[in-house]
Structure formats: C-alpha cells, structure tokens
Amino acid sequence: MALRGTNQEFGGPYNRRIVLEAIRLHGPTTRRDIARRVGLTVQTVSTIVRELEEGGYVLSARAEPKKRGLPPATLSINPGGGYAVGIHVTPIGIDAALVDLSGEVVASGRREAPNPTPDHAFEQIGNLVSELAGMKAGQRILGIGLALPGPFGVEKMSFIGPTTMAGWNDVALAERLSDSTGLPAFLETDMAAAALGERLYGLGAGFSDYYYLYFGVGLGGVMVHDGIVLRGAWGNAGEIGHIPLVAGGEPCPCGNRGCLERYLSLEAYGRSGRSEADWVKEVTPAFHAAITIIENLFDPETVILGGLAPESLLERLAEAAQRLPNSVSARGDRTAPRITVAHGGPHAVLRGAAALAVSGVLSPRFGRMFATGRERDNDVLRGKGMAA
Known part of the structure; x- marks a missing residue:
C-alpha cells in the first residue's frame, strides 16, 4: 500500500494521519524508515511523532545498546491511546x-x-x-x-x-x-x-490491487488500488448489485429489471427459502458472471469476498468459483487465487x-479515508448529513 505525505500548505493534519498509519502498519519502526515510506523528511516525521507521542497515540522504545552509540528509538501504536x-x-x-x-x-x-x-x-x-x-x-x-x-x-x-x-x-x-x-x-x-477494515486489518493488507465484493443484505463492492478505494465522481462507485444482469428479469426497487442483487445477496437468499448448498448451486451462474465482470473491468490481483454473509456461505461461493469462466484474470502466473474469502465477518x-x-x-x-485524488469539500467532510 502506498502511503505518501504531502508538502502542501494544508498537509499537516493529513501527514499526521499518514505517519500514524505507517506506524500502525509497520511498527515497531523508526523515524527514518517512516520518512522513507511516506516521502517526508526525517525532520518533518520527527515533529509529527513528537506530537503523536505527546498525545499518547504512539509509544517509543529504545533497545539496549550492543556497541557504541544509541540504537534508534522504535515506534509503535499505543492501543489504549x-x-x-x-x-x-x-x-x-x-x-x-x-x-x-x-x-x-x-x-x-x-x-x-x-x-x-x-x-x-x-x-x-x-x-x-x-x-x-x-x-x-x-x-x-x-x-x-x-x-x-x-x-x-x-x-x-x-x-x-x-x-x-x-x-x-x-x-x-x-x-x-x-x-x-x-x-x-x-x-x-x-x-x-468493510473494504477499509479489510485493508487495515485483514487480507487486503497483502495486496496492492484487489476488489472487495461486499455480500450484505444487498450486493456491492469496491476496487482498492494502493490502499485507496476508487470512489467515483460522487462517492457511489461500487453498486455492482444494480448491474442489470437478466434481461426482463425481476423488478428492482431502483426501477430497473434483472439487477444482480435480486439474485445474489442475503435478501435474495432469504427469499429463496433454500438451503445454502441448493441456493449456491442455483446462483452460481450469476456469481460467475459477477466475478467475470469485475475481473474484466478492474483486473484485480484477487477478489476478496466478505460482508455479512455466514462464512460457510462465502466458502461455498468461493468453492463454486473454482470453475470460473475465462477472463483477463485467468493467468498462468497468478500468485493468488481469483477468489479469496475474508475472515473478518461483520x-x-x-x-x-x-x-x-x-x-x-x-x-x-x-475525514473520509476513501476519496478520489481530490479533496471532497462536501457535506460529509463538513460533518453534515447526507440527504437523498
């Protein structure tokens, strides 16, 4: 994941977050190593670290010297800070x-x-x-x-x-x-x-480019590139559940027909009244289509399947995906499976x-961890409500 600081005038608070994030991901670590990772000077990092230490957010420790000179202090997150x-x-x-x-x-x-x-x-x-x-x-x-x-x-x-x-x-x-x-x-x-939680604390930390497919009451997903979620012009990228997949299919509350989440979601599973095994067998073609669409659009290292669904259901879906159709992700030099199952649950x-x-x-x-490259000066960042 690429964590990069900024030298722009407003960058102080942003750099503070980036430095804290680097310590959380790579700690125990040193000021010099942080500076190298985030593209800031050691002096700037030292100033930020001093603020974080004073605030109780990070802990500093120094090993016993084994030869001349003091070893550099190492920094780690203070969980109770x-x-x-x-x-x-x-x-x-x-x-x-x-x-x-x-x-x-x-x-x-x-x-x-x-x-x-x-x-x-x-x-x-x-x-x-x-x-x-x-x-x-x-x-x-x-x-x-x-x-x-x-x-x-x-x-x-x-x-x-x-x-x-x-x-x-x-x-x-x-x-x-x-x-x-x-x-x-x-x-x-x-x-x-959920994608943020997975990036910070789960399988997502091991990939630079992955798609997080969120299996909740509905169906959604987000592409994560170098630790940043691709959010779209208005922050709503990822509504894969509203891709019309079945021509003339079930009506969807969005106004279209045959939307993917009408067939592939916890709400659809609940309506089916079927067992996990029977339902997965029924929706495997729709699931295959969804994965193939994702892969051809985003070319991810892997698709991480997570959300609110029971892990047993996610595992069954992943097992069904062993026979996926061809896509740009069907490569012989893969180092990760096309589908992986997250274990973070809710x-x-x-x-x-x-x-x-x-x-x-x-x-x-x-304030929003997930943004496009530009600052979103909107109601969310100003702490106001989002109105439909």
Whole structure:
C-alpha cells in the first residue's frame, strides 16, 4: 500500500494521519524508515511523532545498546491511546463496536431492530455507545463512524427498497449521530467501510490491487488500488448489485429489471427459502458472471469476498468459483487465487467505520479515508448529513 505525505500548505493534519498509519502498519519502526515510506523528511516525521507521542497515540522504545552509540528509538501504536466507535445500521439490525487504535474490537453490542425508523435507530445507537464507553470509563473516545447501505444522494435509488434503509430520506445523518452520542461523527457506505477494515486489518493488507465484493443484505463492492478505494465522481462507485444482469428479469426497487442483487445477496437468499448448498448451486451462474465482470473491468490481483454473509456461505461461493469462466484474470502466473474469502465477518465493517472516525479526528480535511485524488469539500467532510 502506498502511503505518501504531502508538502502542501494544508498537509499537516493529513501527514499526521499518514505517519500514524505507517506506524500502525509497520511498527515497531523508526523515524527514518517512516520518512522513507511516506516521502517526508526525517525532520518533518520527527515533529509529527513528537506530537503523536505527546498525545499518547504512539509509544517509543529504545533497545539496549550492543556497541557504541544509541540504537534508534522504535515506534509503535499505543492501543489504549484512544478508542473509536463503529456503528453499522442495516435493515436487519444495529451493530456497534468499541475499537482501540490497533484495530482490536474491545467490546461490541447489537440491537435487533428490523427496518428501524431514524428516531428509533439513533436512540438505540445512543444507548449502545453509552454502554460501550462505560466499559472504558475515563478513556479517550475519539469519535464515531456510521456505516449504512448506499448509494447516497441518488434519486430513486437511495434509501429505497429492502436492501437499504428505506424511508431515511432527508435525514441529517451526521448531525443526528453526533447529537445522539456527543462524539464527532463520520459517515460511509457499508461496503467501503468493510473494504477499509479489510485493508487495515485483514487480507487486503497483502495486496496492492484487489476488489472487495461486499455480500450484505444487498450486493456491492469496491476496487482498492494502493490502499485507496476508487470512489467515483460522487462517492457511489461500487453498486455492482444494480448491474442489470437478466434481461426482463425481476423488478428492482431502483426501477430497473434483472439487477444482480435480486439474485445474489442475503435478501435474495432469504427469499429463496433454500438451503445454502441448493441456493449456491442455483446462483452460481450469476456469481460467475459477477466475478467475470469485475475481473474484466478492474483486473484485480484477487477478489476478496466478505460482508455479512455466514462464512460457510462465502466458502461455498468461493468453492463454486473454482470453475470460473475465462477472463483477463485467468493467468498462468497468478500468485493468488481469483477468489479469496475474508475472515473478518461483520467486524470488518465496524473496524472500518471506527477507523474512519480516527482518521477524521486526526485529519479533519481528509475525514473520509476513501476519496478520489481530490479533496471532497462536501457535506460529509463538513460533518453534515447526507440527504437523498
């Protein structure tokens, strides 16, 4: 993954996040090694590290000298230097986790809340956050990240249908989240949050170019290149579930017919009433088509299959993919399988949402970890809600 600092005038907070990220990924590490990795001077890195040490975010240690001179101090993340809360709201319930700076889930909770109204959801989120924060009384809670099914801001697609939070139109999400919890609030689609969690703490750390296929109530996915998710002009790239795959097929709430997630998603699995084995056999052709489309469009090193689905279901899908059709990814020199299964489960979304909050607090102008190359000066970055 390419972590690069910036010498631009506004780059201070951004560089702080990048340096912290480099320490988390490569620690224990030295100032010189960080400078080499992120493209900043040793002096700049030293200044940032001093700030992070004073803030309690990183720990410094020095080995006993074995010969003349002192060995360089090594830096590592201080797991207890701060915590963030990750929240995931879906049409089937509300999940929450308290995550430390190393990415470990130290506590979690859930509320069964099928298709909750915004008022009910934010009340439950407030209660969950109070319970989780109480387990680390007196500790620093940096912020809260909320992951929701997308897309956002798209007429006749956002907050419509059984795979989204239907009826949540025109809700000031970040404002409501901050009011309910008293914490700085940040927002992301659940598939992008899951990809972030996978990149930081899972299989994604081992690849430069991979596609994360998010198997949730609906179906989505994001391409990750050098640690950056390709988000599109309005941040909604990845809605693969709304690719019309079957001509004249089932009507979709988005207004089209035959969309992929009508056949391949947890919602579709639930409607089928079939066993895992029978359902996978039925949807294998659609799954093969989805993987082939992804590979031919993005040419990834691998497709990481994750999300909310039980790992047993994901494993069955991956096994069915051993007989994939031909694509640009059907190479003889592959070092990774075309399909790999993530093992983070629902925690991938929660870890990613929490990491979003840490990033947003440490680097306010880059509050969304996933952005295109340019800064997104929009309601999300200003901490306001996303309205459909």
